[in-house]
Structure formats: C-alpha cells, structure tokens
Amino acid sequence: MKKIIAIDLGGTSVKIAIVSQQGQIIEKWSLPTMSQQKGQLIVPTIIEAIISKLEERKERVEDYLGIGMGSPGTILKDGSVKGAYNLNWVNPHPVKAIFQQEINLPFVIINDANAAALGELWQGAGKGCSDLVMLTLGTGVGGGIICQNRLIEGSSGSAGEIGHITIDLSNQFQCSCGKKGCLEAIASARGLTNLAKVLAKDYQGSSSAYQAFMVSQTIDAEKLIKAARAKDDFALRIFDEFTKYLGLACSYCANILNPDRIVIGGGISNAGTYLKEAIENHYQHFVFQPIKDQTQITLAELGNDAGILGAGYLLLLKESGK
Amino acid sequence: MKKIIAIDLGGTSVKIAIVSQQGQIIEKWSLPTMSQQKGQLIVPTIIEAIISKLEERKERVEDYLGIGMGSPGTILKDGSVKGAYNLNWVNPHPVKAIFQQEINLPFVIINDANAAALGELWQGAGKGCSDLVMLTLGTGVGGGIICQNRLIEGSSGSAGEIGHITIDLSNQFQCSCGKKGCLEAIASARGLTNLAKVLAKDYQGSSSAYQAFMVSQTIDAEKLIKAARAKDDFALRIFDEFTKYLGLACSYCANILNPDRIVIGGGISNAGTYLKEAIENHYQHFVFQPIKDQTQITLAELGNDAGILGAGYLLLLKESGK
CATH class of the missing domain: 3.30.420.40 (ATPase, nucleotide binding domain)
Structure with missing residues (x-):
C-alpha cells in the first residue's frame, strides 16, 4: 500500500x-x-x-x-x-x-495548529471521535477545529483563532495582535507573566514564587505549575486565574460546537493531569450543563x-x- | 420536478x-x-x-x-x-x-434554530455563502451553525448553544438554564428586563423609559429600542449593554468559526439597521482584527x-x- x-x-x-x-x-x-x-x-x-x-x-x-x-x-x-x-x-x-x-x-x-488537531484525531487523544477542538498552549494559544471529520477552516482561512477571543473585558492585558484582553494574553507562557505582574502589585502573602518573580520579572510555566502544585500561595493564585480563563474558553468551544473532546496540547500541557483537572473544574462550572458530560476535556497524546x-x-x- | x-x-x-x-x-x-x-x-x-x-x-x-x-x-x-x-x-x-x-x-x-440558519443560507441573508452562524433573538437566544454547507450538530446534538455561553463573569443575571451570566440572561427579551433592573438601581438621570420601567418593572424590546433611537438616556444605556454583549458573542463566533456571515434574526431583529449597526460597532472592537472584514454581521431576511x-x-x- x-x-x-x-x-x-x-x-x-x-x-x-x-x-x-x-x-x-x-x-x-x-x-x-x-x-x-x-x-x-x-x-x-x-x-x-x-x-x-x-x-x-x-x-x-x-x-x-x-x-x-x-x-x-x-x-x-x-x-x-x-x-x-x-x-x-x-x-x-x-x-x-x-x-x-x-x-x-x-x-x-x-x-500547523490545524495539523496538530487532525493528528490527535487520527492517532491521539481524539482517536475514534468525529468532532474535536484542540487548544495548543505555548508561547501563544493556537486552535484547531474538526467537525464531522472535516477541518473547519472558515471563509477566509481564519477559523480556530481561539487565542484571540476577548475574554477579559477589564482589558488589563495587551496582546501581541494589537487587541487587549485576548485569551492568549492570559493563558499562554507570556500570559503567565502578565498575570504575575498584576497579582504582584498588591501581594502581601508569603511565597517563594513571588520572591523569585520580583527578581526575574518573568514566569517560567513549568516552574510556576510545580510551585502551584506544592501549594505556593502566589503561584496558586496565578494558576487559578490561568486555568479559569482556559476553562471559560473551553466552555465557549463546547457550547458553540459540542465536540466529543477538547484536547489540550502544546508545551504547557506537559504539566499533565494537575493542569487538566484544574481547567476541567472551571469548565464544568461555566459550560451549558447538558453538554458538561458530553464534551470532555483531555490532554494531547502525540506531543511533537x-x-x-x-x-x-x-x-x-x-x-x-x- | x-x-x-x-x-x-x-x-x-x-x-x-x-x-x-x-x-x-x-x-x-x-x-x-x-x-x-x-x-x-x-x-x-x-x-x-x-x-x-x-x-x-x-x-x-x-x-x-x-x-x-x-x-x-x-x-x-x-x-x-x-x-x-x-x-x-x-x-x-x-x-x-x-x-x-x-x-x-x-x-x-x-x-428550529438550525432550521432557521439553513433557511437563511438557502434563500435569505446567507444566499451564496457556505459558512454561516445565525443568532435568533427572541424570548431567549438561539443559535444555528453551518460550516461548508453542513449543519454543525455536535457530538450529542447540542452545538449552537450560544445563548448559554457564560458572558458576564460578575454573575449578576440568573438564566433559565440554572447557570448565571449566560448571554440569554442579558441579550434576549427577558435579558432587557434584567439589565433594566440593575441599571435602575443607581439611576439618577432624566428618562421617560426609566419612569415607565419603574411602574411596569418590565421592558418591551420594541419600545426600548425605539426609546434608545430617540436618545432616551436610560434606554440608551440598556441598549448599549445589550448590544455590547451581542457584539462580544458575535466576535467569539467569528474567531472560532470565521463564517462568511453572522445573521441576526428573531423578533428583536425587527429593529433593523439601528440594532445591527450597534452590534457591529461592538463586534468590530472585540473581534480578531484580520477577521473583522471577512466575517460580516447581517440581518435575517426571511422572517417567519x-x-x-x-x-x-x-x-x-x-x-x-x-
């Protein structure tokens, strides 16, 4: 063959x-x-x-x-x-x-984001599904959408721009696209640093993640999630905001498209089940309840x-x- | 034939x-x-x-x-x-x-919401298009989605639940679905009354729409939009919130699906161009800029x-x- x-x-x-x-x-x-x-x-x-x-x-x-x-x-x-x-x-x-x-x-x-979605559908986290949304969390936030085994490309090839939905109406965060309040300005590697800057302003608690941030002024996703897992207070607050907005974005995808799976991929998704469960908790709160158990959040399986x-x-x- | x-x-x-x-x-x-x-x-x-x-x-x-x-x-x-x-x-x-x-x-x-979307695609506002999202504004908010001439039904038949996306995180408004902050609890006929209740609390201006609301405690969509058009201050404030959330919801549909058209239908859409342009102004502010001119907002044409x-x-x- x-x-x-x-x-x-x-x-x-x-x-x-x-x-x-x-x-x-x-x-x-x-x-x-x-x-x-x-x-x-x-x-x-x-x-x-x-x-x-x-x-x-x-x-x-x-x-x-x-x-x-x-x-x-x-x-x-x-x-x-x-x-x-x-x-x-x-x-x-x-x-x-x-x-x-x-x-x-x-x-x-x-x-490339669409390619990753199709790959997961064929051989990864979406195997056996016909409808899938993939969110790729890295430097930015990418999206790929498949409905009834077909890639959704949109009328001018721009479908799946989930990273640029305006999700924070208080407009605190400038996105690289020129707009303010985009998902990508909150829920990406860059977004973690944006969140830390805002939360650090009035921070009063005890946290080694906070002290490290005050020195470097930047957040490393892997370290931040590790610190949150170890119950560092400052890291937990950032992680909770980060996963809240991702859960909200997943709920939008679920309400609009009701796919079998929403697959979380990209470098940040290496944090695994701890990240997935936090996103899922927020998602289940925000999503239209009859869809809650139909559209499931899952981690990508194929990596690179x-x-x-x-x-x-x-x-x-x-x-x-x- | x-x-x-x-x-x-x-x-x-x-x-x-x-x-x-x-x-x-x-x-x-x-x-x-x-x-x-x-x-x-x-x-x-x-x-x-x-x-x-x-x-x-x-x-x-x-x-x-x-x-x-x-x-x-x-x-x-x-x-x-x-x-x-x-x-x-x-x-x-x-x-x-x-x-x-x-x-x-x-x-x-x-x-029925999907049927209306297909009808507009075939003979109405979406004639000649392959990708369309329809929002039906009535007692509630319905949604129908068509991609590449196919109806998107979702894995359990619940795609298009755009009325139940959680769009107001301050959770002021209870929706009939049990959740708080749904688009439908703001941007429907019922939603107008919800908005009026909140805005009336601290209202200090001069407005006959406000006076009428204080008596009836309910908002009639047609009268409200007419009053806004006549520059009644209270009515304008409600209308602006109403169209802001609709513009935001349209931007979500555009970013995710990039359809040719987002068609606004249902009883409230009889308000015509005045309503459409207000939604459009907010939409253009919120949407991913490269999509702005590709995915257009338009009024339904087929009515019943x-x-x-x-x-x-x-x-x-x-x-x-x-």
Whole structure:
C-alpha cells in the first residue's frame, strides 16, 4: 500500500516523516529551517531532503500517495503561505507551486495548529471521535477545529483563532495582535507573566514564587505549575486565574460546537493531569450543563508527532475523497 | 420536478408549506399546535393536514421528494424529540417513527434554530455563502451553525448553544438554564428586563423609559429600542449593554468559526439597521482584527419563513446526498 510523505515546518526545524496509511511513522528525521534570505531556501531544502531520502530508500514517487504539510502562518486557497513571520514569509510564498514543480505527487498544506488537531484525531487523544477542538498552549494559544471529520477552516482561512477571543473585558492585558484582553494574553507562557505582574502589585502573602518573580520579572510555566502544585500561595493564585480563563474558553468551544473532546496540547500541557483537572473544574462550572458530560476535556497524546501525523492524515483524507 | 413538504413546528402554531427544489414556497398554511394530552395529538394532526392537502391538490406522495421538519427541543439520532417543554414533549417523542408509519416518504427533522440558519443560507441573508452562524433573538437566544454547507450538530446534538455561553463573569443575571451570566440572561427579551433592573438601581438621570420601567418593572424590546433611537438616556444605556454583549458573542463566533456571515434574526431583529449597526460597532472592537472584514454581521431576511425553508432545504440536501 502506498505511503505518505508528511512535513511539519516549524520556526527552527522541519520534521519530515514517511507515514503509512494506517498512521504508523515508518521513518522520521529533521533538518534546520533555512529562514535566511527571506525564507527562499526553506522549500528547496525540504524538497532536496525528500528526494535524497527516496534514493536512499530505493523508492520512487509512485510508491507514495502524496505529500501533506503543516506550516505556521495563514494558508491561502492556492497553497501559498503568508504572515509566517518567523519563516520570513510575510507576503504570500508559493509553497504548493514549488513542490508541484519539483515532485510529481498530490500536495496539501494546512496551518500547523490545524495539523496538530487532525493528528490527535487520527492517532491521539481524539482517536475514534468525529468532532474535536484542540487548544495548543505555548508561547501563544493556537486552535484547531474538526467537525464531522472535516477541518473547519472558515471563509477566509481564519477559523480556530481561539487565542484571540476577548475574554477579559477589564482589558488589563495587551496582546501581541494589537487587541487587549485576548485569551492568549492570559493563558499562554507570556500570559503567565502578565498575570504575575498584576497579582504582584498588591501581594502581601508569603511565597517563594513571588520572591523569585520580583527578581526575574518573568514566569517560567513549568516552574510556576510545580510551585502551584506544592501549594505556593502566589503561584496558586496565578494558576487559578490561568486555568479559569482556559476553562471559560473551553466552555465557549463546547457550547458553540459540542465536540466529543477538547484536547489540550502544546508545551504547557506537559504539566499533565494537575493542569487538566484544574481547567476541567472551571469548565464544568461555566459550560451549558447538558453538554458538561458530553464534551470532555483531555490532554494531547502525540506531543511533537501531532503535526506530521495530521499533515499526513489530511493528504489521506483528500486522496480518499473524504 | 418533485416538490418538498416543509414543516415548522412552534409552541402555538404549526406552519406547513409546499416548497420547490429551487426554494419557492408554492403553498403555505398553518394550524394550531395541539399541545394538550402530553402533546400526543401534535404529530397526527400535522399528518392529517398534509394528507388532506395532497387530496385537495389532487397529488400523490410520489409527487414529493420527502418531508423536512423543524422542531423546538433536542433532536435525537432516531428522529425523536425531547425537552420541548412548550409542546409537552419532555421525554423522547418518536416524531420520525410516527411520520414514517403514516406517510411513505423520506423524513428529516432538525432543531428550529438550525432550521432557521439553513433557511437563511438557502434563500435569505446567507444566499451564496457556505459558512454561516445565525443568532435568533427572541424570548431567549438561539443559535444555528453551518460550516461548508453542513449543519454543525455536535457530538450529542447540542452545538449552537450560544445563548448559554457564560458572558458576564460578575454573575449578576440568573438564566433559565440554572447557570448565571449566560448571554440569554442579558441579550434576549427577558435579558432587557434584567439589565433594566440593575441599571435602575443607581439611576439618577432624566428618562421617560426609566419612569415607565419603574411602574411596569418590565421592558418591551420594541419600545426600548425605539426609546434608545430617540436618545432616551436610560434606554440608551440598556441598549448599549445589550448590544455590547451581542457584539462580544458575535466576535467569539467569528474567531472560532470565521463564517462568511453572522445573521441576526428573531423578533428583536425587527429593529433593523439601528440594532445591527450597534452590534457591529461592538463586534468590530472585540473581534480578531484580520477577521473583522471577512466575517460580516447581517440581518435575517426571511422572517417567519426561515424555519420552513430550512427544513425543506435539509431534506433536499439529504436526498441529493450532500
């Protein structure tokens, strides 16, 4: 049975994998992302790596069903990518056109948050589900939505911008998008520092997390969650605000879409069950009660492989006409 | 070409129509909803009316593609309806099974808010669009969601519960669902009275709307919006809060789904452009800026016909295998 070439393009490295139609990763490797020279070298380098790999494996393009790729930025209908600032692709960059000129295989490309959602649906926390929302908690907050096994892309490709819902009407926090009060300005790695700044103003209790923050003026997500777990008072207050807004955002997704699962992924989700349960407690308070037990919060399972598996799955879906 | 029988079941009346596959209403009539005797008579009465109509028109069931129906309540996978309290269908009522026993035609049934959304997509404010969210502002707040021409029903049929998102964290307003702070407890006909009660507490200005409210202790949506338009101070303050929360809810739908249109319908939407523009102003402030001009707010166009057209369209979609 034909295999799939899957690519997960990131700001510092490109992950490439050969994936079976059953979702097994047969071979996986990575290379640095060549983002210098306005990002002109990124795609040629990936193509070269794929062609060498096929030679090394003594395979031909006919052994493959096609290529699926996940990329940062906005994906346009013609397979160009724009607004991927860390790749230096500010204006539309014709990724699909370059691939199709060099490799004679079907090619699909999607946004990396959507790829992660599809990956979790296929082989991870959403296995067996048809409806899933994925929230990726890292430097920012990403979102991917799947309804009835289809990716929801929206009329201009901007669906899933859950990180930029205005969730704090008191507008205390400036977001990188220019707006104030976004979920991302509270419930991301950066958001933890924002929360700490506000809570530190009138803080009177006893806390080593507070003392550390007063020195560094920045919050490390992993350390903060560890301190909260150890019942540090200042860390617990930040953690409670952080998970409150995430629980609220999950309740919005549940009320609007009623998916089987809301999957929490990204670097911060490595905090595991302690984080999940805190989000869940807030979520269950905010959500429309008949949905409470129908739409469940769960942790991502695939880690760094979600993106490549999702890119491969999209290719499989398109080629099988779904 | 075969025609479609479309039914819009409401708490006080049932609208029935014969609809062409192009979306023209060929004939339309209505009858009272027989909700006494635990609602057991509702479906038989509708079936009888349809059979008489076919005799009157000298037509046979073979002249029809099928029957599409919209109903209040939760629609279960087997075509039963539950939780339709104003029909006295509390436990699952086997609507589809009764129809199929009596009339040998394909039958589909959906929630009335979803039917209205499909109707507007087919023949109204969403004509030519593939992605649409509809908000119905009446006694409560209903929601219907369509992505890529498909109705989003959710994993347990509860998608579109936009009226029950927790939008006011200060929890001032009790909702009929048992939760506090729901959109419906603010941005519905009932919600206007809730807002007036809170704003009246410390109100000091000069306003005839305020004086009228102090006597009646209730707000009539039409009069309130008229007073706001005439720059009555108290009415304007209520109207601004009301439209602020609606604009915020629209921004959530836009950020999450990025539809072509968010369609505002229901009785309150008769206030027209004045209402639409106020919601839009708040919406544009809250929404993720790249989506602002992509997802547009618009008024519903079909009024009371949205439900029957949507029910007919669902049947057409199902029978044409879409």
